[in-house]
Amino acid sequence: MSHIPASDSPPDSPSTQIVASAKAGPGTRLVRALVPALPFIWLLIFFLTPFIIVFKMSLSEPATAQPPYVPVIDWSEGLNGLLDALSQFNFENFTLLTDDWLYAASALSSLRIAAISTILLLLVGFPMAYAMAKAPEKHKPLLLMMVILPFWTSFLIRVYAWIGILKPEGLLNMVLQGIGVIDQPLQILNTDTAIFIGVVYSYLPFMVLPLYATLDKLDWTLLEAAQDLGCPPWRAFWQVTVPLALPGIAAGALLCFIPIVGEYVIPELLGGPDSLMIGKTLSDEFFRNRDWPLASAVAVVLLIIVIGPVMIFRELETRRLEKSR
Incomplete structure (x- = not known):
């Protein structure tokens, strides 16, 4: 009766992990990639995005309107609306x-x-x-x-x-x-x-x-x-x-x-x-x-x-x- 030689690598060795990773399907690899990315996604959604909105308002001018500041980017005009809003931003509030x-x-x-x-x-x-x-x-x-x-x-x-x-x-x-x-x-x-x-x-x-x-x-x-x-x-x-x-x-x-x-x-x-x-x-x-x-x-x-x-x-x-x- 023939015996298959056991691998000399321990179960948690780098070579074993590499082989296991290669055998894993694309779904498993995606999940493994998402796990370390979750904190960065969380920071992007709940920290960086609100900060960008607040920073945008800080470069605007107060106005008697809703919302009470201008310029408000008009996305219906596409790139022209964005460029027009950017041209009106200033640092007067910081001054x-x-x-x-x-x-x-x-x-x-x-x-x-x-x-x-x-x-x-x-x-x-x-x-x-x-x-x-x-x-x-x-x-x-x-x-x-x-x-x-x-x-x-x-x-x-x-x-x-x-x-x-x-x-x-x-x-x-x-x-x-x-x-x-x-x-x-x-x-x-x-x-x-x-x-x-x-x-x-x-x-x-x-x-x-x-x-x-x-x-x-x-x-x-x-x-x-x-x-x-x-x-x-x-x-x-x-x-x-x-x-x-x-x-x-x-x-x-x-x-x-x-x-x-x-x-x-x-x-x-x-x-x-x-x-x-x-x-x-x-x-x-x-x-x-x-x-x-x-x-x-x-x-x-x-x-x-x-x-x-x-x-x-x-x-x-x-x-x-x-x-x-």
Whole structure:
């Protein structure tokens, strides 16, 4: 009885994969090609296309019409309609942003509030993530659920709840007056303090979860080795734990900083009418002034501002991964 010699290549070797790919039908190869292409298709449809529309509006002029800007490309005229619209585009709206200090002040205020809030989130979130990572394995699922639990309630309802807590006759002032800490109600609502409280509460899970994911994989024997070599616990924390947790710190900071810069709901509800943030300014331009081209120019500038930290983080991560190889 003859025996067919078995292949010397392991099942997952490159040669085996090449043979399997060659035997696969065109439908299978198409599916395999679509899988890595899906994220790019998603970005093309839901990011690049809306950005092109907003950028087109930023080069237009405001008008009392529907939609409230010109030129609108007349596709019925074909190429002539497109060329006629392109000839009317200009960068005047971007020039207006430099002439009016309001937009620069809004951007700077948003960056300031986002930076301070991110630092506060890190100061609050790092001990929480550290305690979760050090907790017994049987308690970790419960702790994770407690962090995620606020997402089960509407974001708007949670922000409205803080109005009831922070207003002069609210729960916080009632408790402080009841225990004799203050004599008169504190004016916290409609201030930057209320914005910081609302932002830190709302975005805390976005800081805790990346930190926990990083700290949970930390080799705790490194801390024990540092202490065995005479390193005090606080020094071991700064020289061992913090450097190893930097990827989680950077990821959490970006996840918080970028959306906070464009935050609208929290400053509108907790900051009051005098709060100055770029998201609120955008809303006023779109819905009150009906100046869509100028608002679109602000949105384009804001996108450029927030893309900067992302590109820096990507470059640093690339260098870190190259060094670790």
